[in-house]
Amino acid sequence: MNLNATLLGELIxxxxxxxxxMKFVWPPLNNxxxxxQKKIADGLAASDRAEKDLALAQDKAKDQxxxxxxxxxxIIEQAKKREAKMIDExxxxxNAERENILAIGRAELEAERxxxxxxxxxxxxALAVAGAEKILQRSIDEAAHSxxxxxxxxxx
Amino acid sequence: xxxxxxxxxxxxxxxxxTNAKMCTVDGSVAFNKACSEAGFWTWHIDTLAWSIGLGxxxxxxxxxxxxxxxxxxxxxxxxxxxxxxxxxxxxVKDTYHGKSKLIAPLALTIFVxxxxxxxxxxxxxxxxxxxxxxxxxxxxxxxxxxxxMKIVPTTDVxxxxxxxxGVFILMIGYSIRIKGVLGFIKELTLxxxxxxxVPLQILLIPxxxxxxxxxxxxxxxxxxxxxxxxxxxxxxxxxxxxAIGLAQLPLHFVWAVFHILVIVLQAFVFMMLTxxxxxxxxxxxH
Numbered sequence: 001m002n003l004n005a006t007l008l009g010e011l012i013x014x015x016x017x018x019x020x021x022m023k024f025v026w027p028p029l030n031n032x033x034x035x036x037q038k039k040i041a042d043g044l045a046a047s048d049r050a051e052k053d054l055a056l057a058q059d060k061a062k063d064q065x066x067x068x069x070x071x072x073x074x075i076i077e078q079a080k081k082r083e084a085k086m087i088d089e090x091x092x093x094x095n096a097e098r099e100n101i102l103a104i105g106r107a108e109l110e111a112e113r114x115x116x117x118x119x120x121x122x123x124x125x126a127l128a129v130a131g132a133e134k135i136l137q138r139s140i141d142e143a144a145h146s147x148x149x150x151x152x153x154x155x156x
Numbered sequence: 157x158x159x160x161x162x163x164x165x166x167x168x169x170x171x172x173x174t175n176a177k178m179c180t181v182d183g184s185v186a187f188n189k190a191c192s193e194a195g196f197w198t199w200h201i202d203t204l205a206w207s208i209g210l211g212x213x214x215x216x217x218x219x220x221x222x223x224x225x226x227x228x229x230x231x232x233x234x235x236x237x238x239x240x241x242x243x244x245x246x247x248v249k250d251t252y253h254g255k256s257k258l259i260a261p262l263a264l265t266i267f268v269x270x271x272x273x274x275x276x277x278x279x280x281x282x283x284x285x286x287x288x289x290x291x292x293x294x295x296x297x298x299x300x301x302x303x304x305m306k307i308v309p310t311t312d313v314x315x316x317x318x319x320x321x322g323v324f325i326l327m328i329g330y331s332i333r334i335k336g337v338l339g340f341i342k343e344l345t346l347x348x349x350x351x352x353x354v355p356l357q358i359l360l361i362p363x364x365x366x367x368x369x370x371x372x373x374x375x376x377x378x379x380x381x382x383x384x385x386x387x388x389x390x391x392x393x394x395x396x397x398x399a400i401g402l403a404q405l406p407l408h409f410v411w412a413v414f415h416i417l418v419i420v421l422q423a424f425v426f427m428m429l430t431x432x433x434x435x436x437x438x439x440x441x442h
Contacts, residue, residue, distance in 0.1 A: 011322055024222065025219055036230075
């Protein structure tokens with residue numbers, strides 16, 4: 001064991017190394033490590049948050065889908081009802097129209113028949129009178145028997 | 157191998173355990189044996205060169221890692237460096253509870269520097285000294301036996317003592333900074349024996365002072381001598397093994413494998429004790 005000036009030299013070297021390490025080596029490396037740790041922690045937190053958000057969004061989407069389905073079913077239901085109603089109405093209207101047309105036709109038919117019958121009766125009456133006139137021309141006084149003829153015409 | 161009397165085993169060992177010295181004699185630079193009278197102002201140039209070289213290597217490696225450090229995905233080199241940083245940072249955080257910008261870099265420097273210096277022990281003991289002897293002989297015309305080269309700086313007590321003294325200065329500095337001069341003096345004089353009566357306390361002061369001073373000074377001594385002793389002994393065994401001929405190969409291997417543990421452990425112990433001592437110096441409660 002011989003202590004000598006080497007000790008002083010090593011002491012100075014030691015101090016210089018430690019100072020250099022303290023200024024230029026430790027801070028950048030340690031900062032890099034700590035910054036990365038923070039980054040990783042942030043990333044993990046963000047992924048957690050994203051997972052939660054995703055679950056929330058999925059729930060929301062499911063709800064919305066359910067709502068939309070219900071709404072669609074409603075609309076279809078309504079449309080069906082309306083369709084049935086419209087068909088019903090159309091059928092009613094058509095029926096009414098038909099009845100109407102039929103009624104008018106019948107009335108016209110009736111009127112025509114009445115007119116024809118009237119005419120026929122008049123012609124028959126005229127024919128009957130003419131026949132009777134011819135048969136009875138000599139024996140029947142037109143004036144004296146007109147009331148009988150009149151009665152006859154009425155009965156036809 | 158010119159000088160016949162140095163061919164003995166003890167001469168061989170002696171040669172291995174001698175530092176290359178430099179000093180000034182009568183105003184001119186002198187080396188090795190000429191320095192036997194130089195006293196304190198002798199420089200161990202091999203210790204200085206290897207330790208400073210290894211210190212610069214440490215700083216260069218870590219500085220280049222720091223320059224390229226990214227907070228994104230680190231490369232393999234950066235991962236390796238960060239592993240060491242993390243190890244030191246964890247130990248500092250667990251042990252030292254104050255706030256200090258110095259402790260962690262100090263611990264890192266001690267750990268890696270001491271490790272690198274210890275690592276030189278694993279280079280076969282004769283390689284570099286023999287190479288240095290050859291260079292001295294061929295290039296400078298010296299007797300190869302006058303060329304000394306101790307490549308493990310931690311087997312030089314000057315280096316381990318320098319480290320320990322550096323730590324000791326910091327211990328005192330932290331004590332005074334945290335507790336004040338008065339607090340530091342109180343710590344040295346009012347413990348471990350204390351009394352409530354003032355006269356008795358005054359009587360106890362010398363005993364306390366002696367005990368506490370011994371406890372304080374023992375710390376750097378133990379730091380310096382533990383590292384020095386372990387490495388010196390390890391080096392000595394390498395030299396002895398190296399001297400027994402071919403049979404050294406398995407022995408050398410076994411001892412080298414065991415020594416890998418020693419060199420890491422000693423570097424780690426020196427770092428840990430530095431942190432612990434500084435932590436004790438910074439804590440108020442005795």
